[in-house]
Structures are given as C-alpha cells and as structure tokens.
Amino acid sequence: MTNQRKIIHIDMDCFFAAVEMRDNPSLASLPLAIGGSRSSRGVIATCNYPARAFGVRSAMPTGQALKLCPQLHLMAGNMDKYKTVSRQIRAVFQRYSDVIEPLSLDEAFLDVTDSSHFAGSATRIAEDIRRVILAETGLTASAGVAPNKFLAKIASDENKPNGLFVITPADVAAFMATLPLAKIPGVGSKTAERLAKLGLRQCKDIAGCDLALLVKHFGAMADSLIKRSQGIDERPVRVERHAKSVGVEHTLATDIAAYQDCVNALSVLWPKLQMRLANQGNQGLHKIGVKLKFSDFRQTTVECQSNSVSLEQFMPLLQQAWQRRQQQGVRLVGLQLGFNSPNPGQLSLPF
Structure with a gap:
C-alpha cells in the first residue's frame, strides 16, 4: 500500500519587493512596486502590501498602477540579487527533501511523503522551512500543506502573508x-x-x-x-530538469475584441515569462510562440525559430494569430519558448 502523499507549496511573500525592503528598511512603510518606470510603459513585476491596499497588483500596467497610487515608489529591480536569494531558499528546501519542483524564483513544491524529519509531519516540516528561511534570509514565506499539488497551492494562499494552512486528507x-x-x-x-x-x-x-x-x-x-x-490531482512533484519549453498564459476577465487590447494583454505577460526564464539557467533558445484561445474555445499557436527573445519579437506572431480569430473574441493569451538542449549558450533576455 502506498503512503498518502504529503505535498508542501512554499510561496515567498511579495518576493522582489520583500528583498528590497529587507535591504532598505525605509521602504517598508511606502507603497513599493518593482518593474516599469514613470517615464516609459511597463508592467509591475510585484508589489508590497501597502501598494496592494491601493489596488496595485502584479502584472498590472505601470500607468494603471500610478493612477491607483500616484505616490507609488517604483524600482527597476535587480534580477541578479533575486537569483542569489532564490538559491539560498532552494538550499533550505534541499535540507528537507530531494523531491523539489521549482515553479519560479519565489515558489516551489516539495514532496515530503518519505521524509523522516519531524517524524514525517508535513505540517512541522513546513513550519520549520518557514522559520529557517526567515532566520537565514530575513524574508517571510507562506506555505500550504495538502495531499496533492493543486490543494497545496491553494492552501498556501489562504493565510498570506507569512502564514501556514493545512488541508489533511480528512479535510479535503x-x-x-x-x-x-x-x-x-x-x-x-x-x-x-x-x-x-x-x-x-x-x-x-x-x-x-x-x-x-x-x-x-x-x-x-x-x-x-x-x-x-473534488480535490483530485494525480500530478507528481517533478524534480527539476532542464525544461524543453516554458510558457505563461492568462485567461482574460472579458473576451478581447480589439487588437490593441490583445497587444496590451500580451505585454502584461512579458514580465511573468522573464521570471520563469530566470529560473531556467543557461539554455539554447530554439523557438518562440504566441498562443490565443478564442471565444468559441478554438485555439491557435504561431511559432518561429529564434535564438533570442524580446517583447517586440512576439508582435508579428500575435498579428498572425489574431488573423485566425474568424471574428471571435480572444479569451486567453499566452507566450511560449522552446529550447534545444541543456547549457549550449546563454539566453539573451533583458530584465
């Protein structure tokens, strides 16, 4: 008989902003956002909780964020610093389990089903991971504990920030x-x-x-x-390997009927793709693509070969995909990248 799975989802609290507030405590009381600038178009990568109180959110266009919070303090961000802290956090995870699936720089799944730590208590393991992360990095993390990945991810959001939520098999x-x-x-x-x-x-x-x-x-x-x-999710926690592809997508609140709105929605996804790529290391880029799903649930993907990537390179692909809509609105947009083999070269991607 197999053991009941014990999955932990760890999600750092407003990670980029939290790192900056740690390094400069005077920022903690200010509404703070990472990404974009007052003088050019851009999107918010993340923001702290004072900024969220004004309605500012990750992936929001910077112009919209400034309308909601004119006093918003904007920082360009420092990806090298965030990567360094992410490696520290990953090292903490490895003390508790070898079965780790990173989702981005600031979140990961851990399978602790067979862990001997704390007599196999996933709840106590999650509590200790949070304690150690705070002690060694000065940052808070939220955690969800559950019998599968789907439930663990939902649980980690229940008591944010700096919280823990447990869904036992009997609670599902x-x-x-x-x-x-x-x-x-x-x-x-x-x-x-x-x-x-x-x-x-x-x-x-x-x-x-x-x-x-x-x-x-x-x-x-x-x-x-x-x-x-029903709370059913049979997906295993996949130990980190070199990905063959990465992608981000978003189901829109309302279907898009204008091309410029589609361009704006795609632009909002760009920083999310950057975050995913920052977690992949050096890989050879092979192709880039744009995915659209239409109001009638048809979907299409337009790809081209490329060994570099920028937001502008996606626009011709978006135009081709848009022409396939057959007068339907667009309900989902996505960006995709495909890789060759591990470590043949450094991916060219500005932050």
Whole structure:
C-alpha cells in the first residue's frame, strides 16, 4: 500500500519587493512596486502590501498602477540579487527533501511523503522551512500543506502573508465543498461568470451537475472541472530538469475584441515569462510562440525559430494569430519558448 502523499507549496511573500525592503528598511512603510518606470510603459513585476491596499497588483500596467497610487515608489529591480536569494531558499528546501519542483524564483513544491524529519509531519516540516528561511534570509514565506499539488497551492494562499494552512486528507471534502470555482486554475472571471449562469458557483455544485451539460458548455475543460472540484490531482512533484519549453498564459476577465487590447494583454505577460526564464539557467533558445484561445474555445499557436527573445519579437506572431480569430473574441493569451538542449549558450533576455 502506498503512503498518502504529503505535498508542501512554499510561496515567498511579495518576493522582489520583500528583498528590497529587507535591504532598505525605509521602504517598508511606502507603497513599493518593482518593474516599469514613470517615464516609459511597463508592467509591475510585484508589489508590497501597502501598494496592494491601493489596488496595485502584479502584472498590472505601470500607468494603471500610478493612477491607483500616484505616490507609488517604483524600482527597476535587480534580477541578479533575486537569483542569489532564490538559491539560498532552494538550499533550505534541499535540507528537507530531494523531491523539489521549482515553479519560479519565489515558489516551489516539495514532496515530503518519505521524509523522516519531524517524524514525517508535513505540517512541522513546513513550519520549520518557514522559520529557517526567515532566520537565514530575513524574508517571510507562506506555505500550504495538502495531499496533492493543486490543494497545496491553494492552501498556501489562504493565510498570506507569512502564514501556514493545512488541508489533511480528512479535510479535503469539506474544504472543496465551499471553495469558489473561480479559485480553480484555468477558471478565469469570464468562465466563472458562465458557470454562475448555470448555477455553478462552488465546487460542490459540480457534483450534482449533468456531465453532458458541462461538456456542452466547457468542452475538454469539463473533465478538469470535475476532478479539481473534488480535490483530485494525480500530478507528481517533478524534480527539476532542464525544461524543453516554458510558457505563461492568462485567461482574460472579458473576451478581447480589439487588437490593441490583445497587444496590451500580451505585454502584461512579458514580465511573468522573464521570471520563469530566470529560473531556467543557461539554455539554447530554439523557438518562440504566441498562443490565443478564442471565444468559441478554438485555439491557435504561431511559432518561429529564434535564438533570442524580446517583447517586440512576439508582435508579428500575435498579428498572425489574431488573423485566425474568424471574428471571435480572444479569451486567453499566452507566450511560449522552446529550447534545444541543456547549457549550449546563454539566453539573451533583458530584465
């Protein structure tokens, strides 16, 4: 009989901003954001909690952030410094488990199912990881403990910042019953609205829903909705390997009908892709691509070969993808990169 899986998701609190506040405590009381500038277009990579109180959020266009918070303190950021701190945090993880799946510089999954630390208590392991990170880096982390990755990631957001939330196997059914469907990855605001029109707002509502109705309205997504609404996630924690590709995508709150809006949405994804790439190390870039999903759930990807990448290089690909919409709106945008083999050269990507 296999052991019940014990998964921890660690998520650093406003990581880039937290590093800057640690190094300059006078910034702690100011609304602070990393990314963009007052004199040029850009997007917010992350922001601290005083800035979030004004409605500023990660991936928000800098101009919009400044309208919400005119006194926002903007910093360009220092990726080399953030990478150094990320390596410190990764070293802490390795004291507790060899089964680690980094998601970005500031978050990772750990499988501690077979760990002997603290008599195998995942909760106590997560508590100690947070304690050690704070002691050695001066930064706080939030953690989620659960039987699978999906639940652990949701749990880590429950008591942010600097919190811990545990979902035991016995708790799963009750926790999932009242969980809003909008919290399931892939369910954006628009999909949540469509679900609500069918009377589906919480995960428990899916259980009593006719499968044919779900398939009719949500196609291939119906299977994922059913599994996630029951707290089912069979994906293993994958030990870090050189990725063949990386990508970021976003399901939009409302479908886009104007090309410039699509350009803006793609631009917002750019800093997220930069963060993903910062965690990959030196790899040879082979191709870049743009993905669009339309209102009728068709999707298309346009790619081209390239050994370097910048935001401007995605624009011709976006134009080609946009022309395939057949008068439909766009409900999802994504950026993709494909790699050759490990370490043949340094990827050229400015921060």
